[in-house]
Structures are given as structure tokens and as C-alpha cells.
Amino acid sequence: MPFSIVIATAVKSLAGTMQRTLLALFGIAVGIGAVTALVTTGTIARSEALKQFEALGTDLLSLHGFSVASSARTAADLTRDNIIGLPALSTIDSTAPFVINSGELSGAGERQRVQVVGVTSEMAELADIELESGRFLSPLDGNRPFAVIGADVARQLDRMGRESGVGARVKVRGTLYTIIGVLKPGSRGPAAIRRSETLFVPLGHAMRTAGASELTGVILRMPPGVHYLAATAEVEEHLRRVAPHLQTRVDSPVEIIEQMDAQMRLFAILLGAVGGVALVVGGFGVMNAMLASISEQRLEIGIRRALGARRADIQRQVLAESSILCLAGGAAGCLLGVGVTLGVSLFAGWTWQLSWGALLLGVLTAVAVGLFFGYYPARQAARLDPIVALRMG
Amino acid sequence: MAMGRRLAGMVQEARRSFGAAGGGGEVENRSQPPDLPTEHDLSIALTAIRKRYVVGPVSTDILHGVNLEVPRGDLLAIMGASGCGKSTLMNIMGLMDRPSGGSCVIGGREVSAMTDDERSEHRNRSIGFVFQSSFLLPRLSAWENVALPLAYRGHATAAARLKAEEMLARVGMEARTEHLPNQLSGGQQQRVAIARALIGRPSIILADEPTGALDAQTAEEIMGLFISLNADDGVTAVVITHDAQVARQCGRVVRLVDGVILESPELSSPAAPRDAD
Secondary structure, X not given: OOHHHHHHHHHHHHHHOHHHHHHHHHHHHHHHHHHHHHHHHHHHHHHHHHHHHHOOOOOXXXXXXXXXXXXXXXXXXXXXXXXXXXXXXXXXXXXXXXXXXXXXXXXXXXXXXXXXXXXOOHHHHHOOOOEEEEOOXXXXXXXXXXXXXXXXXXXXXXXXXXXXXXXXXXXXXXXXXXXXXXXXXXXXXXXXXXXXXXXXXXXXXXXXXXXXXXXXXXXEEOOOOOXXXXXXXXXXXXXXXXOOOEOEEXXXXXXXXXXXXXXXXXXXXXXXXXHHHHXXXXXXXXXXXXXXXXXXXXXXXHHHHHOOOOHHHHHHHHHHHHHHHHHHHHHHXXXXXXXXXXXXXXXXXXXXXXXXXXXXXXXXXXXXXXXXXXXXXXXXXXXXXXXXXHHHO | OHHHXXXXXXXXXXXXXXXXXXXXXXXXXXXXXXXXXXXXHEEEEEEEEEEEEEEOOEEEEXXXXXXXXXEOOOEEXXXXXXXXXXXXXXXXXXXXXXXXXXXXEEOOEEOOOOOHHHHHHHHHHXXXXXXXXXXXXXXXXXXXXXHHHHHOOOOOHHHHHHHHHHHHHHOOOHHHOOOOHHHOOHHHHHHHHHHHHHOOOOOEEEEEOOOOOOOHHHHHHHHHXXXXXXXXXXXXXXEEEOOHHHHHOOOEEEEEEOOEEEEOOOOOOOOOHHHHO
8 A cells, every 4th residue: 555545544544533642642742741851851951060060170180188087197198298299290280289278257247157278379270260350369479468359258248348359458267368359250160169258368378377287189280181090190109109108089070070971871861761651651542542443443444454455554554543643742742842841941040952862762762652552453453354343343 | 448348258258159179279278178167267166165163162064065156247146045154155255254165266366275465465456345335434535435445556546546536437426536425325335335346357246235225226226237337347246135136137146045055047137148248
């Protein structure tokens, strides 16, 4: 039978039982909609998460001293002396050691916790620091009580009715700092440093006032084309040589991104599977509609067989019906899925993106569902004894 | 077309009358006895057809060895009481059912050993069905119904439509090609069904009580159509009926009694359609 007639017959048959067709179509639309919506949401969530971690800088490593249990007091601290040799390594470009202390701003009856981070001038470049006004710390500042403040700190000072511009003074941890620069709002840079709530002060000054020689960590920058694992290995090897008792950990955003990527992929698959359950339910709806349609069209099947239709012709006819039903449902489901992800993205403040892969998956799945759930009814129809079909009809 | 059929019928007649010698080398050089019809002269040849239904422990014999030959151009009526196996016989002749034993040759081919697909194919090419109720597909127009057998041969829609319209004109339905079955009267539906049975140029038309659901006048018209198709176009047809009135209009009548066929010359029309030419 010519393909065009098969399709036309299937469409006529579906249109003949409009209510049942629409119900089955709705079931498939919800199923395909769930699959495309959940897979697309998973994809968008993944790219959003990755974006955040990529902002940390994929050419950076962070080195931390390992907190050791009290019983192992022989362990050494991570100090400035330990890291002097690091920039000479082939896998390391530059280093930016830092110390994090906590402090408190007070005024107008309010108190606000802030970070006081001791850094060297290299931090400006490694952490992509951009200034709203003033300048960043320079080697020439030595250990003088200068501070570069984050945008939130500036806002907090304003709220307390105190000056927050360059040249103003702010007292934290018993030291009166002169503000020499204010950061732009927005944050990129190492995760450990919440920049907008931070006062950056000279490293030497911070260590002296804290009375400790231990660094909180070091940001390391790799030259282009160096793999983080090679750099990590070389850094650890170097540290073992210069300070055998030192225990450290080197983290890479790339490593975190890779882990995150794997996790989010799993998440997307899981969401897809949840949608798949809805789809299977829709598929059974289609099977049910097809079986009902066959039992109503028994006589028609008998007549077609008498006129020379082969079993394969009857089977093809039913499969065409279920596939068209599922394809139409799939198209509606894709629209539904796109609408839902658009809504979710707006709500979550994500950048919405059309996942062509998810749409293609939706359409292909729809056809597959049509063929799979149409197969059993089609076989039933094809196996119908034409004499019985004619007599019962 | 009608002319060609009539010529073919005349050649057959000549061969039957004069034998192989009269036909000479140009007809067909077969070593068939001259006074027996060749298998190509027969639309259907049933030999010792038996049919037994087994339902659980009970088995029922319906046909006990039916022998029946339907020559080309015949208009044959099979009569019988209800439940005597008329429909079973028709289902076997129509390749819808398989006999429990015996041989069945339709359109020159032994059909007993055919696969289901081969039977479908053969049914499509060699058999035209007309049922008691017209059995038109309700969602298809008259011409679409008529074109269905061609669709199963894979014919293109446009060509099939032309043929279907020709065939509808032949049964006097040229003004209603676009009508749906429920827009047609019972007699008109039966005409469309006859056009559908004819369109594939089958070896034989099998009509199961074709007038059973019609009033007397319409039944007369439908039988008139069969007779004119048989006389003018040489269409071979087997009409199954329990109505002696209907049977009497056919050239030859047989009875199915106790599962076997008996000739009924007393009912057969004195003017057989072949002789009418």
C-alpha cells in the first residue's frame, strides 16, 4: 500500500475517535514534556554551576596548610619561607600568599563581621581584582596599615554613617587602617576569600598583628598549557623537599569542575529517568487507545483482509496510527517542555538555553514510544482471523 | 474490454468444441484431453474438499468432500439451507479459510499450500467479494472504497481513482463517487461493493447472499447487475443464496446438501449466459 495512503488512513482513523485520540495524545505530551523539561533543566543547571566554578579561574591552584590533629605537633606550618621557591618551578608562574583573619566593624550601634585578609600585591593580578576607586596594595606600602575594602564593606560603612572613600579611616581588630582603594562590586576569584566583605591589608602587617607565622593559603598561577595534575605534583614534591613535615593540600578549580560536571550529568540523567516514568505511563495510554481502536475496527480489519491486505499491511496501519499519535504528542510535549524550562530559568535567574539535543531526544523518544507501544496492538490486529473479524463485526 | 472478454470466451468455446486439433499449434500445444477443460478455463476447481471444525472435544464435519468446477464466464448459484456450510464453502473458495482436506485450484493455482501472505496476494488478484451487507469502510468515500484493492497492490492514488470511477460508472454510480457509505441507500452501497469486487479484474466474484439485506425491487436490480456483468463482460460469479428466486436467475444452480454438492438442473436457467451471446 502506498505510504501516503497508510498515513491518510491513520489520520482519518485517529480523527474518527477524536476524544480518545486527544486523551492519549495528552498523556504522551506530558511524558515527552517531562523528559525534555527535566533534561533541559538539568543541562541548564549544569552549565550554571560550571560557570560559577570557571569564574574561579582555571589556571589557578590553591595551596592550603593541612590542619593537623593535636597529637601530631611535629607537623610544620605553611609559612612564607616554604613557598619562596615555588615561582621558580616550571609549572608555576606566580604565587599570592594570604592570611585570613576575622574582624568586626562597629558604629551607629551596629556590628558587622568582616574578613581581614593579608595579601601581597600579586593578589590583585591573580584574583582579577578590579577597583572602583583608589589603588591596590603595592610592595612599596611595606607593613603600613593600609586597606583596600570590598564593596559590601564600603556599603556597610555608609550605612553606619561613616566615611568609606579613599583616605577615610576604619578601625578593625584594634588597628586603624587608611582606606587606599575600594573594589568594584561583583566577585570573581578564589572561593576562600569573600571579596566584597573583605578588607585587604598588607600581608606582613596582618601576620604581625595576628602574631602568627602560618599562612592560610597560597594562590598559585600556572603558565598556559600546564595541566593541574603536573603542577600539583611538582608543588607537592618541592614542599616535601623544603619542609618534610609540612602537610598540604592543593586544590584546582578544574578538578572541582570535573567533579561537578560528572555530578550534574548524573543529575540530568536522573531527571530524564523521572521524565521517562511519565513517558512510560503515556505509552500505556497509547497502547490502550490502540487496543480499543482495534476492537472497534475489527470488521474493518476483516474487510481489508478480504480485499487482499496482508498481515504486514494491517500491522503497518496500526503502527502508523500509534506513531502519528506519539509524534503529535511529542511535538506538543516539546513545546510544553520548552515552556516549563523557560519558566524555571526565569524563576531561578538562569540563562535560558534551548537544548536541541533534548528536543531531538523528545521527538525520537516519541517515535520510539509509538512503535514500542503500538507493536503489541499491531500484532494483535494482524493476527486477527479475517473470518472471525467479519463475523464479529 | 467487454469485447476482449467475449473473444476469449469464444476461443475457449472453440477449443472445447473442436479439441486440441482444431486449435492447432497457435492456441496452446498442451497434451490435455480435448473434451476436458484446461485448468485455465476454470476459475475454480474444488476436489474432495472437506472441512472439520474442532471445538474442544467436539468435532463437527461441515463439508464431506465437495467437488465443484466453475468454468470461466459461469454465473453459478450455490443454494442450501442455513447452516449447511455455504459460508464455509465460500470462505474456502475465497481463501479466507483453509480446508481440512482436498484440493482447491483458483485462477490456475493450487492454493492449499500457500502461505498467509501468498493467500492475501492471491485473494487480492483473483477474488472479488460481495457480502450480504455491503461492508464498505465507513470513513472512505465511494471511490476510495472501490480503489482499496488497488491500494493493496501499491497502485498510485490518481490512477486508482480513475479506474475506480470507471468501475463506479459501470455499476451506475458515476454521480456518487464522493459520497460516504452512510449517504447511500442499501442498493447503492451494494453497487459500490460490486464495483470494489470488480476493480481488480479477479478470476471470480464470490457473492454471499448479495441481496439478503435488500427489498425485493432492489434485490431484482442487483441480480440484474450481476446478470448483465456476466453476459456483457464475461464476469465469472458464484452467488450463494437460500432464495430460489435469486438462484433461478443464474445460469447454473447447485445445491449444498449434507456437505456435498448436488447439481440442480431443474432450477438452472434455460438460457445460460454463455449461450445467450
